[in-house]
Structures are given as structure tokens and as C-alpha cells.
Amino acid sequence: xxxxxxxxLSCPEPVVLLRSVMESNEDAYQIIVDNHASRENTTxxxxxxxxxxxxxxxxxxxxxxxxx
Amino acid sequence: METxxxxxxxxxxxxCGAKVGAGTLVHLLEGFRTHSDPxxxxxxxxxxxxxxxxLDENTALVQTTDFFPPIVDDPFLYGQIAAANAISxxxxxxxxxxxxxxxxxxxxxxxxxxxxxxxxxxxDKAYEAGAIITGGHTIHGAxxxxxxxxxxxxxxxxxxxxxxxxxxxxxxxxxxxGVGVLTTAxxxxxxxxxxxxxxxxxMATLNKTARDIMVKYRVHSCTDVTGFALLGxxxxxxxxxxxxxxxxxxxxPFHQExxxxxxxxxxxxxxxxxxxxxxxxxxxxxGVSRTMQDLLYDPxxxxxxxxxxxAADAESCLKxxxxxxxxxxxxxYVTDRQENWIILE
Numbered sequence: 001x002x003x004x005x006x007x008x009l010s011c012p013e014p015v016v017l018l019r020s021v022m023e024s025n026e027d028a029y030q031i032i033v034d035n036h037a038s039r040e041n042t043t044x045x046x047x048x049x050x051x052x053x054x055x056x057x058x059x060x061x062x063x064x065x066x067x068x
Numbered sequence: 069m070e071t072x073x074x075x076x077x078x079x080x081x082x083x084c085g086a087k088v089g090a091g092t093l094v095h096l097l098e099g100f101r102t103h104s105d106p107x108x109x110x111x112x113x114x115x116x117x118x119x120x121x122x123l124d125e126n127t128a129l130v131q132t133t134d135f136f137p138p139i140v141d142d143p144f145l146y147g148q149i150a151a152a153n154a155i156s157x158x159x160x161x162x163x164x165x166x167x168x169x170x171x172x173x174x175x176x177x178x179x180x181x182x183x184x185x186x187x188x189x190x191x192d193k194a195y196e197a198g199a200i201i202t203g204g205h206t207i208h209g210a211x212x213x214x215x216x217x218x219x220x221x222x223x224x225x226x227x228x229x230x231x232x233x234x235x236x237x238x239x240x241x242x243x244x245x246g247v248g249v250l251t252t253a254x255x256x257x258x259x260x261x262x263x264x265x266x267x268x269x270x271m272a273t274l275n276k277t278a279r280d281i282m283v284k285y286r287v288h289s290c291t292d293v294t295g296f297a298l299l300g301x302x303x304x305x306x307x308x309x310x311x312x313x314x315x316x317x318x319x320x321p322f323h324q325e326x327x328x329x330x331x332x333x334x335x336x337x338x339x340x341x342x343x344x345x346x347x348x349x350x351x352x353x354x355g356v357s358r359t360m361q362d363l364l365y366d367p368x369x370x371x372x373x374x375x376x377x378x379a380a381d382a383e384s385c386l387k388x389x390x391x392x393x394x395x396x397x398x399x400x401y402v403t404d405r406q407e408n409w410i411i412l413e
Contacts, residue, residue: 012252015332036337037337043333044331045333048333
């Protein structure tokens with residue numbers, strides 16, 4: 001599973017990064033983000049592309065797992 | 069050889085999305101010593117668009133300032149938008165702008181031509197508004213910043229605060245939403261140029277026409293919809309007025325192209341700050357989709373006027389607005405206080 005590190009990025013960069021990685025159209029991806037807006041925006045993008053979203057929080061960072 | 073500098077690349081936040089959250093500001097201003105003056109008709113206590121100070125029985129002074137980092141690469145357009153946005157706060161109080169001062173911060177990388185174009189944009193809008201730029205202050209800094217401090221005048225009995233809405237009023241909005249989403253998606257290079265040109269023109273459009281029409285009718289309350297989004301500014305109006313504002317989302321005008329980008333998560337961080345600020349005051353009734361809610365929390369740069377119009381004048385006011393401003397719409401109404409400040413349908 002591809003893991004994307006989007007920590008330190010601000011909107012719209014995490015979504016732009018996710019969009020380019022998701023062009024490989026795999027069944028699962030993971031992204032690590034460090035702010036609320038990035039978490040919400042990448043969730044919206046993944047759902048828009050038909051993925052289910054699972055979120056795990058770890059001290060101000062979130063790991064989002066997207067699966068089809 | 070000179071390399072072309074992209075203004076928006078020099079900015080970390082776009083337009084009114086750079087605005088510090090409303091909740092943060094309230095706490096920062098707590099507990100300071102200030103003079104109490106009965107001539108100060110509107111101070112900062114009600115989070116209004118501008119301060120208003122009584123001068124004589126026919127005249128009150130309206131003062132405001134607004135500035136932000138570049139929202140567009142074209143310096144002339146940036147200047148126009150920043151000036152239109154700053155001047156708008158005077159219109160939102162029902163006033164007429166008269167004097168303005170430039171507020172400018174320049175990084176070393178901006179050429180003299182770019183600075184001149186930026187200022188030409190500001191002067192162009194001030195001229196259109198009938199205001200005179202009499203000076204200003206310029207410093208060097210890491211990011212460009214431009215805006216104006218604007219003074220205007222209003223009749224002291226015709227001041228339109230954001231806290232005067234009355235039960236029965238009809239709410240009208242004069243510019244479509246979605247500017248924050250589209251400028252964010254444009255940063256990713258995803259928005260057609262023709263769409264962005266429409267957005268830039270909208271942001272550079274003065275709220276003068278809306279104001280000039282508004283003052284002919286019995287309007288009880290007005291604010292301009294900017295960084296705190298439609299819901300944030302409506303929340304302030306509802307609390308200030310002690311009423312509940314009902315927003316009929318199906319009637320709220322927005323740029324159609326913004327819908328898809330909002331659904332894809334191209335939302336500026338300000339959207340979430342606005343939601344954090346206002347969400348507890350909003351009760352959602354029926355099926356208002358997440359994407360629609362995102363657009364209602366979308367921070368606007370140089371947005372339209374939001375006015376609470378006496379029901380008896382609503383039809384004629386809306387008609388006159390729409391004759392000049394086709395996107396103007398009636399988007400809701402005001403009632404006595406109900407279970408929450410805003411009912412979103």
C-alpha cells in the first residue's frame with residue numbers, strides 16, 4: 001500500500017498530492033496529515049473517488065486509510 | 069534577465085482566507101482599557117464591519133481597514149480586489165467612502181512595474197467609489213500585503229449595523245458564494261481561466277450599487293460576507309440582533325463550478341475555522357448536503373452585502389437589486405429567537 005506523507009503541507013497541497021498519487025488507481029492508500037483542514041480535505045477527495053475512509057489519530061497527526 | 073514573479077506564490081494564505089478566526093479575535097480583545105464615549109455609535113463590541121462616530125446631527129464618521137496577501141497573480145487585479153474589499157465595509161454600514169490610505173507591504177522580489185500596477189488597481193477602485201487616496205504607509209516584508217484604511221460618512225440615524233435585524237425581515241445576498249473554493253482549486257491549476265476571470269471580476273466589483281439601492285428601502289441590518297463566510301457573518305447578525313436567521317440553502321447563489329471542487333476537498337483552511345466558530349449556533353433541518361454546508365462556510369474575498377430588509381419592502385428592493393445585480397437573491401428570513409441562532413434548511 002502506498003503511504004503519502006503530507007505533514008507540513010497546507011491546503012490545497014495535500015489534496016493535489018493525493019490526486020496525483022491516486023492516478024495509479026490502486027485499491028488502498030494511506031496518508032499522514034498534521035492538520036484538521038488536510039484531514040477533512042483528503043477525506044473528501046478520497047470519498048469523491050469512491051474510497052472508504054478510516055482515520056487513526058496519534059498526537060496531533062492523523063493516518064487516513066483509503067480502501068475500495 | 070528579469071524573472072517573472074507570481075504574486076500568489078509569495079503568499080501563504082489567499083485573500084480573506086488569511087483572516088484570523090472570529091473566535092480568536094474576540095478573546096484577543098478581552099479586558100483592554102478603553103474610553104467610553106457616547107458619540108461612538110458602533111465600536112468593536114458587536115463585531116461590526118466598521119466603527120461609526122457621531123460628528124453632528126447629519127454626519128457620522130465611518131472607519132475601517134482591510135488588507136490581505138495576493139489572491140491573484142495580476143497586480144492590477146489584486147489592487148482592485150483589495151481596495152474593493154476594504155471599501156466594502158463602509159458600504160456595509162450604509163455609508164459613502166470619502167478618504168482612504170494605502171497599506172502596503174512589499175517583498176524585494178516585486179518589480180517597480182508590479183508595484184505601480186498594484187497601486188493603479190487600488191486607485192482605480194477608490195476613484196470608482198468616489199473616494200480619494202490621500203497617502204499611506206509602505207514597508208518591506210516577506211509577503212506582499214495590500215489594502216486600505218477607509219473613512220466615509222453616513223447619516224447617524226441611517227447607520228446599518230449587523231445587529232439590527234428584526235423578525236419578519238427578508239435576507240438578501242448580492243454576490244454568489246464559492247470564491248474561496250475556486251481560488252483554492254485555482255492554486256492547483258484546476259479551474260478554467262474563463263471561470264477565474266469571472267471570479268476576479270466579481271471580487272473587484274464594488275458593493276456600491278448594492279449599497280445605493282439598499283439605502284432607498286427600509287433595511288434594518290447589513291454586513292458584507294467576507295472571511296467568516298455566509299454562516300459566520302449570519303451568526304454574528306443573529307446574535308447581535310437577538311433573532312434567529314433562517315437560511316434557505318436552495319436559494320443561496322453560488323458559482324456552479326465551486327460545487328465539484330468543494331466535493332473534491334479543495335476547501336481553504338478558513339472553511340474549517342468558520343465551521344468551528346459558527347457550527348454550535350447552526351441547526352441543520354432536513355437534508356442539507358455536506359458540500360452545500362462547505363460552501364456556506366466558504367470564506368469569501370470581497371463578497372456581497374447581506375441585508376435584512378423589512379418584509380414590506382422586500383419585493384421592490386429585490387427587484388431593483390436584480391435589475392442591476394442579476395445574482396442578487398433572497399436567501400432566508402428572520403424570526404424571533406428559536407432553538408438556535410441559525411436554522412439552515
